[in-house]
Amino acid sequence: MSNRPKQIAHLDLDCFFVSVERIKDPGLRGKPVAVGGSPQGRGVVTSASYEARAFGVRSAMPAGQALRLCPQLILVRGHHREYGEISERLCTRLQELAPVVERASIDEFYLDLTGCEGLCKGDLGGFIRTMQRLVLEEFSLPCSIALATNKTLAKIAVGTVKPAGICVVPAGQEAEFLAPLPVGVIPGVGVKTEARLLSRGIRTVRDMQQRTLEDITKLLGAHGQWLHDVAHGRGSEELVTNWTRKSISKAETFSKDLATMAELEEELHLLVEDVCSTLRSKGWKTQTIQVKIRYHDFSTFTTAHTVEGTNDDPVVYREARELLHHLHDGRPVRLLGVHLSNFTSGEQLSLDFADHDKGRQKMLKAVDDLRARFGDDVIHVGHA
């Protein structure tokens, strides 16, 4: 193993959802566009074009507020399944260009280009420019790419050149590159952490660099160690190529708060069907079932129970219903959610029940197939 620094690229699609909508409707190009929910139905912006951002429109902003900031904003509904499919196709293409690729989120990819200098005459900067052009030409998707000696730094660097930017941070200049940036650019520093740092006079990465590790960990605990490393230009170098889901969840914010338990139970049943169907499509069983409630005042409560592994709608529903009754204090409910975790592979049956379970699994699979062909409403698994 050599100690040569790694060369890791971070590719970040620029306002990805908007870009996809612009492929479908070229009339949206050059205009302030946002993908999001309806302003009447408590929707928020999930992606905003740079023309819209110029008016202050941001992701996670309520749609109504976005329209007030930018009255000419074109608000379009998202097509998330399609975004996921395009993201996966792009990932497959990137794997033809680089030996190791990580799909870090629906619109972010890491590429380990260490040792690839020979393929591009030592010009990795030129290589990522070519890649950027290729993504635009083959997928009609604008993107920004940064190259650095670790993942964390590449991710920070790409944020400084979006949209349609390229950034190369040379080995040895990591700390210098980071110094003038605000600490909020570090992944993991959100609103709360940034405020805590600011309260100690730490505004820029340079401020952080000048504090001792002890100072930072005293303020932020174990998390401080990581931040201190990042501030000095260190970060994770290993790409994750074998990621598996650890939880499956489904939640719904209602356009109007639900007041009765009957309505809540009906919604709960739909949520359970949805997550169980996903669970079975993976061939897994869940052991921990969690129910979440959010009230009008946005106060949010969860409760969970761990059981013997199951992927059977009625079993999960019975547990979830008990949790819901336990959790609900009678007030109208804004959001209801179901969350499954702690999975087993699905083959850990006790022998006594194996035969019965086999038949049950067959029936559930038939239900899932019907739903896939004819829609979720075609058939429901009884739970009476």
Place this chain on the structure above:
DNA sequence: TCTGGGGTCCTAGGACCC
């Protein structure tokens, strides 16, 4: 202005076991 939905990881307390 009135706040989505899908995730990950961490912390902390209590139960339980040895």
Place this chain on the structure above:
DNA sequence: TCTGGGGTCCTAGGACCC
């Protein structure tokens, strides 16, 4: 009578990311 320590699992909540 008063009092161990460590490890692990479960649960609730919080911060953060896209």
